[in-house]
Amino acid sequence: MTSSLRHTLDFLLYQWLEAETLQQRSRFSDHSRETFDAVLDTSERIAREKYAPFNRLVDLEEPRTETEPDGTLRVVLPQATYEARRAYAESGLLSAAQDYDIGGMQLPYTVEAAANSFFAAASISIGSNLLTSGNANLLMVHGTDLQKQVFALNEFNGRWSGTMCLSEPQAGSSLSDVATRAVPDGEGFEADPLGPRYRLKGNKMWISSGDHELTENIVHLVLAKIPGPDGKLIPGVKGISLFIVPKKLVDTEGHLTGERNDVALAGLNHKLGWRGTTNTLLNFGEGKYPVRGAAGAGLDGAGSGAIGYLVGKPGDGLKCMFHMMNEARIGIGMAATMLGLAGYYASLDYAKNRPQGRPIQSSSASAAGKGGKDASAPQVRLIEHADIKRMLLAQKAYGEGALALNLYCALLVDEQHTGTPEAADEARLLLEVLTPIAKSWPSEWCLEANSLAIQIHGGYGYTRDFPVEQYWRDNRLNMIHEGTHGIQAMDLLGRKVLMEGGKGLALLAGRINGTVQRALQVPRLAAHANALAGALQQVGAATKAAWATGEPGDALANAVPYMQAFGHTVLAWVWLDLALATLAKDAAVAQPASVGRMGAMQFFFHYELPKIGAWLQVVSTRDATCAQMPEDAF
Numbered sequence: 001m002t003s004s005l006r007h008t009l010d011f012l013l014y015q016w017l018e019a020e021t022l023q024q025r026s027r028f029s030d031h032s033r034e035t036f037d038a039v040l041d042t043s044e045r046i047a048r049e050k051y052a053p054f055n056r057l058v059d060l061e062e063p064r065t066e067t068e069p070d071g072t073l074r075v076v077l078p079q080a081t082y083e084a085r086r087a088y089a090e091s092g093l094l095s096a097a098q099d100y101d102i103g104g105m106q107l108p109y110t111v112e113a114a115a116n117s118f119f120a121a122a123s124i125s126i127g128s129n130l131l132t133s134g135n136a137n138l139l140m141v142h143g144t145d146l147q148k149q150v151f152a153l154n155e156f157n158g159r160w161s162g163t164m165c166l167s168e169p170q171a172g173s174s175l176s177d178v179a180t181r182a183v184p185d186g187e188g189f190e191a192d193p194l195g196p197r198y199r200l201k202g203n204k205m206w207i208s209s210g211d212h213e214l215t216e217n218i219v220h221l222v223l224a225k226i227p228g229p230d231g232k233l234i235p236g237v238k239g240i241s242l243f244i245v246p247k248k249l250v251d252t253e254g255h256l257t258g259e260r261n262d263v264a265l266a267g268l269n270h271k272l273g274w275r276g277t278t279n280t281l282l283n284f285g286e287g288k289y290p291v292r293g294a295a296g297a298g299l300d301g302a303g304s305g306a307i308g309y310l311v312g313k314p315g316d317g318l319k320c321m322f323h324m325m326n327e328a329r330i331g332i333g334m335a336a337t338m339l340g341l342a343g344y345y346a347s348l349d350y351a352k353n354r355p356q357g358r359p360i361q362s363s364s365a366s367a368a369g370k371g372g373k374d375a376s377a378p379q380v381r382l383i384e385h386a387d388i389k390r391m392l393l394a395q396k397a398y399g400e401g402a403l404a405l406n407l408y409c410a411l412l413v414d415e416q417h418t419g420t421p422e423a424a425d426e427a428r429l430l431l432e433v434l435t436p437i438a439k440s441w442p443s444e445w446c447l448e449a450n451s452l453a454i455q456i457h458g459g460y461g462y463t464r465d466f467p468v469e470q471y472w473r474d475n476r477l478n479m480i481h482e483g484t485h486g487i488q489a490m491d492l493l494g495r496k497v498l499m500e501g502g503k504g505l506a507l508l509a510g511r512i513n514g515t516v517q518r519a520l521q522v523p524r525l526a527a528h529a530n531a532l533a534g535a536l537q538q539v540g541a542a543t544k545a546a547w548a549t550g551e552p553g554d555a556l557a558n559a560v561p562y563m564q565a566f567g568h569t570v571l572a573w574v575w576l577d578l579a580l581a582t583l584a585k586d587a588a589v590a591q592p593a594s595v596g597r598m599g600a601m602q603f604f605f606h607y608e609l610p611k612i613g614a615w616l617q618v619v620s621t622r623d624a625t626c627a628q629m630p631e632d633a634f
Contacts, residue, residue: 004345005121006044007593009114012404016581017411022108025418036111042091043115050087051122054080058125058276059470063212063268072288073265075212075278084126085214088119089158094133098140102153109417113334113410117403120338124474125276130331131209135162135221138324139244142312146193150254151219151244161215164324165204165222165245165282173487175223175318176236180204180284182224182243182308192309193252198243199305200224201285203266206481210280211247211265217256218247220263221324222284222308223317240317243308245284249291262306264288273473326431328482329439330409336478337402340446343453343471344395350466351388351456355379382456391456393603395449400600401571402442404578409438429504430511434570436492440485441567443478450475489559492566494552497543505543512536512573519576522583528605532576535569535609538616545620557627562619565612572609575601 013019014033023031057078065073088094096112098104119127136155139147154160171177180202190196200222204210211218225239233239249257266281285305312320358373359380382388412434415427450472454461461468479485497505512532519529542562546555579601586594617623 005118005341006040008400008403009040009117011581011593011597012407012578013110013114015585016404016578017110017407019108019110019411022110022414022418027106027418028108031107036107039093039096039105039107039111039115040118043093043118046084046087046091047118047122050080050084051119051126054078054084055123055125055276056464056467056470058123059273060275062270062275063278065265065268073211073267075265075268077212077214077276077278081126081276082214084123085129086158088129094129094136094158095156098156103157108411109413110407110410113407117334117338120335121342123276124335124339125274127209127277129161130328130335131164132160132162134324134327134331135164135219137327138221138320139311141323142242142320143244144195146252147195147244147309147311150194150250150252151246154217154254155219159215160217160219160246161209161212162219163207163210163221164321164328165207165210165220166321166325167204167206169203169205169281173484175240178202178223178225178240179233180222180224181233182226182241183305185307194250195244195309195311198224198226198308198310199285200243200245200308201305202283204282204284206269207280207282208277208481210278210282212278216248217250220245220247220282221311221321223321224308226314237318238315241314242311242317242320244311245306245308249307259291260289262287262289262291262304272476273470274477325482326435329435329488330406332478332482333402333409333438333440333442334406336442336446336475337399337406339471339475339478340395340402340442340449341399343450343468344392344399346466346468346471347395347453347456347461348383348392351382351392354382356382356458357385359384388456390607391452393600394607395452396596397575397600397604397608398442398445398449400597401574401578401604402446404574405434405441405571406438408574409434426507429500429507432499433492433496433504433508436483436488436496436563437567437570439482440479440488440563441571443475444485444564444567447472447475447479485563486560489563490556493543493546493559493562494556498547508570509536509540512569515573515577515580518580522580525576525579525583528572528576528579528601531605531609532569532572535565535572535612538612539566539569542616542619546622549622553627554622554624558619558623561615565615565619568608568612568615572604575604 019036020033022028057080061078064076066076068074092105093115095102095104096107097109100106132155136152139152143152155162166175168178168180170179180200182198182200185197185199189198202224204222222243222245223240224243225233226241228234228239245263246261247263249259249261251257262285264283264286266283269279271279287304290304291307356379358377360372361374409431412427412431416424416431419427450468453468454472457466457468460466516529516533519525546562578597582594582597589595589598
């Protein structure tokens with residue numbers, strides 16, 4: 001698997017995205033192709049040695065709890081998880097893109113994302129500590145200097161890990177219904193060096209890595225509401241604020257005080273997939289671990305509840321948390337992508353080695369009375385059947401196309417941070433529009449790739465004798481977490497394509513048209529270029545038609561078909577651009593890798609892009625079949 005992935009990454013990074021040119025920027029000037037490759041080599045090795053061999057183990061031996069003598073719960077994980085996490089932390093990848101002066105490597109995020117793809121492919125369930133990096137990155141932007149020093153840097157160095165605590169049992173994805181409360185912790189609460197100190201009470205659900213003993217501490221980032229002057233929670237999202245709530249209390253030097261915060265594990269969720277990652281229900285401030293106050297604060301801390309330190313300003317919780325959520329959404333897109341590719345590599349290997357059936361004879365042989373097949377002929381391998389090639393091409397088109405899209409988004413992150421002011425603003429706008437696609441498209445279509453991988457294995461694919469059933473189970477989560485499919489669709493059609501007067505959408509259309517114009521000059525790509533131009537025109541017209549009445553209910557009733565068509569158009573653009581890069585390197589298409597990429601591109605344009613017409617039809621007509629269906633009719 002890793003050799004095929006490495007060849008694909010090398011092409012995408014160096015031939016398509018030209019990542020080597022990033023070293024011309026001052027932030028990356030110490031780097032070269034050699035250092036980038038060294039990071040990829042290290043990641044590939046750790047993934048191969050510490051992750052891949054234990055992917056089935058962590059699926060079968062999912063997290064469990066043991067009751068301690070004091071009645072509290074402790075999470076038990078396989079030893080392989082500890083060793084994998086330790087190897088990852090010691091590699092420095094947790095802080096790969098951070099500044100030298102805090103122990104980082106100052107790597108381009110593009111290279112960091114490529115490096116992390118090896119871990120996702122080897123065992124998404126063991127994981128690459130996505131939430132820890134996202135948690136620390138949020139604090140580096142929105143935290144105080146001391147919060148960065150105490151919390152973020154100890155996450156980057158691997159001592160501590162991090163979570164994001166948004167959802168609640170009664171609220172799900174509806175953050176406006178968050179009921180967790182945060183009240184000031186006595187008089188002078190604002191004087192705590194670690195940040196204004198509050199007491200939190202509430203319950204959080206679906207918290208990935210919410211409790212474990214992989215690290216000495218866990219830094220929870222928790223959304224909670226600060227009551228208004230009347231003591232009541234403010235309806236909606238206006239009162240939501242963000243708090244650092246460590247599992248164990250710490251001092252201003254980052255040392256553990258020896259006292260537990262009032263954060264209690266209430267139980268584990270037992271999942272369809274991603275079983276190696278703990279997923280928890282956490283109770284904040286229930287009195288399991290009563291605490292008086294932060295050590296060294298000099299305050300009475302007379303209140304009850306879990307101690308939390310305010311991040312940013314009161315009421316800015318969602319604004320701060322979206323920094324982590326957007327990063328997580330692109331990360332989920334990459335996770336879905338790599339599961340799709342893992343299934344593709346497994347089914348490709350199976351198809352190359354499994355004898356099954358015989359070829360259909362030519363028409364002349366059939367006319368001679370030999371029938372459609374010659375039963376005396378030896379069996380052929382699965383890969384020699386046209387329908388197997390169809391399913392393999394679909395997986396390749398979905399997986400490699402999604403990988404290219406996610407790395408393109410990673411390059412936009414680098415552009416946003418290190419480009420000229422104009423380029424940085426363009427990158428920001430493009431990321432706004434593309435983030436819902438980068439999350440949702442791989443989570444839908446790489447799941448379909450996993451289904452096709454099972455199909456290629458036949459009955460064996462439905463057993464645990466082969467890994468493809470686990471890849472499907474693991475991938476099914478990705479359409480749900482970090483914003484469900486429907487939420488991403490409403491974000492795309494309801495916000496992103498409209499924001500700043502449609503500037504981001506126009507910018508993306510300009511990039512797509514640029515590829516179309518270049519491809520029109522290449523005879524073998526001209527027809528595909530025209531097809532993409534037509535698709536882009538259809539998406540633009542559907543966007544206007546959806547909003548023709550100005551009523552959100554009319555437009556958003558078919559937001560998911562809109563997102564599917566939009567995503568397919570974006571992926572067609574990616575594939576056409578990849579074809580241009582392929583021909584620039586190998587004009588004769590003489591190399592097998594070039595034949596494969598050109599074939600996947602052609603498959604996408606012939607089999608996938610035509611689907612957008614049906615999706616956009618219901619969008620353009622504002623079809624109300626679903627929205628107006630009465631409940632009792634079901």
